Amino acid sequence: MPLPAEFADLEPYAGWALATEPERYAKRLESSMEEMQAFYDAAFPRLEDAIAYIDRHPWDDLPEDARTLMHLMQGLIMVSFPVEVWKQPRVPDSGAAYLDLIVEPVV
Amino acid sequence: MPHFPKPAAGSWTEHYSELGTAPVDYNDSIDPAHYEAEREAIFKRTWLNVGRVESVPKVGSYFTKELAVADTSLIIVRGKDKQIRAFHNVCRHRGNKLVWNDYPGEEVKGTCRQFTCKYHAWRYDLAGELTFIQQEEEFFDVDKADYGLKSVRCEIWEGFIFVNLDPDAAPLAEYLGEMAKGLEGYPFHEMTEVYSYRAEVGSNWKLFIDAFAEFYHAPVLHQKQAVKDEADKLLGYGYEALHYKLDGPHSMISSWGGMSPPKDPKMVKPIERVLRSGLFGPWDRPDIDGLDDLPPSLNPARHKAWGSDSFVFFPNFMLLIWAPGWYLTYHYWPTAVDRHIFEASLYFVPPKNARERLGHELAGVTFKEYALQDANTLEATQTMLKGRAVTEFPLNDQEILLRHLHKIARDHVKENSDAAAR
Numbered sequence: 001m002p003l004p005a006e007f008a009d010l011e012p013y014a015g016w017a018l019a020t021e022p023e024r025y026a027k028r029l030e031s032s033m034e035e036m037q038a039f040y041d042a043a044f045p046r047l048e049d050a051i052a053y054i055d056r057h058p059w060d061d062l063p064e065d066a067r068t069l070m071h072l073m074q075g076l077i078m079v080s081f082p083v084e085v086w087k088q089p090r091v092p093d094s095g096a097a098y099l100d101l102i103v104e105p106v107v
Numbered sequence: 108m109p110h111f112p113k114p115a116a117g118s119w120t121e122h123y124s125e126l127g128t129a130p131v132d133y134n135d136s137i138d139p140a141h142y143e144a145e146r147e148a149i150f151k152r153t154w155l156n157v158g159r160v161e162s163v164p165k166v167g168s169y170f171t172k173e174l175a176v177a178d179t180s181l182i183i184v185r186g187k188d189k190q191i192r193a194f195h196n197v198c199r200h201r202g203n204k205l206v207w208n209d210y211p212g213e214e215v216k217g218t219c220r221q222f223t224c225k226y227h228a229w230r231y232d233l234a235g236e237l238t239f240i241q242q243e244e245e246f247f248d249v250d251k252a253d254y255g256l257k258s259v260r261c262e263i264w265e266g267f268i269f270v271n272l273d274p275d276a277a278p279l280a281e282y283l284g285e286m287a288k289g290l291e292g293y294p295f296h297e298m299t300e301v302y303s304y305r306a307e308v309g310s311n312w313k314l315f316i317d318a319f320a321e322f323y324h325a326p327v328l329h330q331k332q333a334v335k336d337e338a339d340k341l342l343g344y345g346y347e348a349l350h351y352k353l354d355g356p357h358s359m360i361s362s363w364g365g366m367s368p369p370k371d372p373k374m375v376k377p378i379e380r381v382l383r384s385g386l387f388g389p390w391d392r393p394d395i396d397g398l399d400d401l402p403p404s405l406n407p408a409r410h411k412a413w414g415s416d417s418f419v420f421f422p423n424f425m426l427l428i429w430a431p432g433w434y435l436t437y438h439y440w441p442t443a444v445d446r447h448i449f450e451a452s453l454y455f456v457p458p459k460n461a462r463e464r465l466g467h468e469l470a471g472v473t474f475k476e477y478a479l480q481d482a483n484t485l486e487a488t489q490t491m492l493k494g495r496a497v498t499e500f501p502l503n504d505q506e507i508l509l510r511h512l513h514k515i516a517r518d519h520v521k522e523n524s525d526a527a528a529r
Contacts, residue, residue, distance in 0.1 A: 021471075047381050054461035070461055077468050080378040081476050091476050093328075097483035099475050103303035103452070107464065 003072065004053060004065040010046060013039045016075030017068045021101040024078040029089050036079040036089070043076045062107070070107045111347050111363075111408070118504045119351040126510050130499035135513055136311035137493045142444035145516060148523030149422045150176040153356075154262070154269040154282045156424040156438065157183060161266070161299050162216070163191055167233055170216035171196055171206050176441040177272055181259055182206050182222070186233040193261035193270045194235050198224040199254040205231070222256075231256050266295050283420065286354035289404025290418070290428075294397035298433060298454040302471040304478070305450050310485035312423060312439040312447040313512060318481045319437055320419055320508035322346045322362060328480055337374045350408040351507050356421035356515045358508045361407055364414030367431050384466035386473045387414060392432040393456035393463075406430075419508055421515055432456065435474075445489050451478060 003010055003017070016039055018024045028036070043050075050073050054066045062070065082089050114122035121128065135141050157172045169184035180196035182205065198205045203226040208215050221238065222231045230239035235256035240246065260271040262279035264287065269279050276282070308315055318324070326341040350361040367387035372380045379385040392398055405428060406413040418426045425437040433455045440448040453471055458464035491497075502510050 044377065044381075047378075051462050051465065059458065059460050059464075070464075073461075073465055074468050077378065077382075077465065077472050080376065080469075081472065084376045084378065091479045093483060094479035095483040096486075097306070097308075097479050099304045099306045099449075099451075099478055099482065101302065101471075101475070102305050103301050104471075105300050105302070105457075105464075 001064045001068045003069055006053070007046065007050065007069055007072075010043055010072060013042060013072065013075075014068070016043075016079075017071040018075060019071055019106050021074075021078075021104050024075055025101070027075070028078050028082065031079075031089060033082065033088065036082050040076065040079050040083040043072065044080075047073060047076065067107060074107070110344070111349050111410075113504075119348075119507045120504050120510065123353050123507070123511070126507065126514060130501045131510055131513055132499050133492050133513075134498060135517055136313055136489070137444065137495075139444045141520065142311075142441070144520040144524065146176050146441075148519045149516060150174070150272075150441070152271070152273045152276065152519075152523075153422055154271045154276065154279050155422075156267050156269050156420065156436075157181070157193075158268050159266055159295075160191065160263060160268060161296075161301075163268075165218060167218045167220055168216075169206070169219065171214050172270075173212065173214055174272075174440070179272070180204060181270060182256070183261070183268060183270075184233055188234075190234075191261060191263065191268055192233075192235060193259040193268075194256035195259060197257065198226065198229055199237060199256065200224065200227055200229050200240075203227075205256070265291055265293070284355050284357060286352060286357055286359060286404050286418065287420070290402050290426075292397065292402045293405070293428065294395055295434065295454070297393075297395045297397070297456050300455045300457045300467065301452055302467070303450065303452040304475060305448065306482060307442070308447055308449050308482055308485055309445060310447065310489040311445055312441040313516060314485050314488055315439050315447065315449055315482070316419060316423070316425065316437075316512055317506075317509045318485065319425060320358075320360065320417065320512065321506045322348070322360070323503065323505040328484065346505060348505060349406075349410045349413065352407060353507075353511050356519075357419060358511050359404070359407075359416055359418045360508055361410075361416045362414050363410070363412040364430055367414060367429070378469065382462075382466050382469045384469045386470070386477060388429045388431050388433045388470045389455075389463070389466040390431060391466075395432070395456055398432045419512060421512070433470075445493070449482065 050069050054070055057063060057066050086092055113119060116122040120126055162170060163185040166185055166187050169182055172181045182194045182196045185191050196205050203224055204211050205222055205224055228241045232238050235258055237251040237254045260276060262269055264279055264283055323346050325346055330338040330342055348360050348362055352359050368390035369375050375385055383390040405416055413430055415427055415429045423439045427435040436452045438450040442448060455467045458467060
């Protein structure tokens with residue numbers, strides 16, 4: 001499902017519009033810092049606009065394009081730690097540790 | 108010079124003088140015989156939290172809970188009378204595991220009208236009564252009334268479902284004691300949006316409780332997570348709790364509020380400033396009743412800067428309640444002396460819009476970043492403890508809950524072996 005027309009500038013990053021945390025986390029681990037930085041630089045300035053767009057619709061009945069935009073902003077949150085803090089995809093000092101998300105309220 | 112007052116005895120640890128102040132022997136976390144004794148003395152005799160009532164919302168809603176530590180699997184189910192019951196997950200015919208999907212060792216959940224054994228189609232109703240025997244006439248004097256599912260004690264406290272494998276255990280409310288009573292009335296039932304995480308961790312179960320029952324480590328282990336100036340400042344201050352309380356086998360630590368909201372937005376990362384959320388949860392309280400007049404066990408120091416309270420309900424259930432109106436649970440399910448399954452769940456009031464939902468998302472993502480760092484230290488600790496090059500460790504006053512946990516666990520083992528010897 002494409003993004004809303006007024007967010008067409010984010011279409012190159014639509015691959016980050018993933019519905020579940022395990023998908024988003026896997027994409028983070030397989031992405032380079034350059035890819036995540038580019039996505040962040042494009043999407044972060046649009047975060048407030050995206051929230052405003054989605055919140056023009058009833059939360060319990062989002063149209064598909066707003067839902068896609070929501071998933072994209074969840075992707076932005078997923079890359080925020082690597083970009084803003086770690087400068088690497090993985091959590092530093094986390095070694096072989098893992099923590100699987102098993103229940104989430106999928107939008 | 109402490110930033111927050113300590114008891115007249117001079118320290119929290121000395122205030123609870125039964126704890127002593129000597130270094131603590133961590134043999135209890137590596138000795139296989141001690142672990143076997145803990146299984147009998149602790150996990151087969153104490154009340155264990157297995158989830159929330161919201162996870163079995165309707166008649167016939169059920170889930171299974173694997174309890175490797177007690178060599179059993181349980182079925183938790185809501186009956187026609189709305190009662191929640193627990194049963195051993197075993198068919199009375201010939202011991203087949205009753206409820207499972209593709210893999211018998213994996214936990215499952217769902218809704219059903221009755222339980223039917225995959226092996227010979229014996230059927231049980233939601234109250235555990237045996238209702239059907241395939242080719243019943245082939246059996247010898249078998250009365251269905253004698254072959255219901257084997258039940259397990261199951262009681263509810265504030266919507267938390269507890270089980271106890273000891274039929275003679277004291278009632279749950281008595282076991283949880285005064286500190287839990289002082290939490291009653293908190294609006295747990297409003298916080299039904301759940302994010303759950305799970306990992307298998309290569310350490311003794313007590314070591315991960317240790318990691319989350321003190322915040323002495325936080326400014327050090329997690330220093331890269333804050334912006335640089337803030338991390339340096341936190342490291343300079345170190346960590347001091349507002350308050351500690353021990354109540355029988357249970358305990359709690361009360362902490363200041365930190366970053367929710369931060370004093371200066373520059374202290375936190377850009378995305379936190381936009382979404383007004385972070386490790387300490389959303390900065391803005393949800394619009395529900397029950398968050399203004401907190402029950403007496405919360406913020407016991409009645410401090411203005413209160414941020415969160417962490418309760419350790421012995422043996423393996425932690426409950427963290429955050430000032431901005433959400434909570435977290437941790438469970439540690441032993442599978443061996445040096446392994447356990449760790450579960451964490453974040454509970455929020457369901458969001459009304461994208462802004463609130465994204466705030467929850469950021470809190471969940473941030474929680475995972477921290478927990479991965481916490482989890483990763485444990486396997487190394489376990490390995491080094493096992494080497495026994497060093498066996499005793501000098502716990503400080505901010506680690507009083509660890510000293511208490513290990514003492515209570517050792518006391519349970521000793522009482523049980525003393526009783527067996529009599």
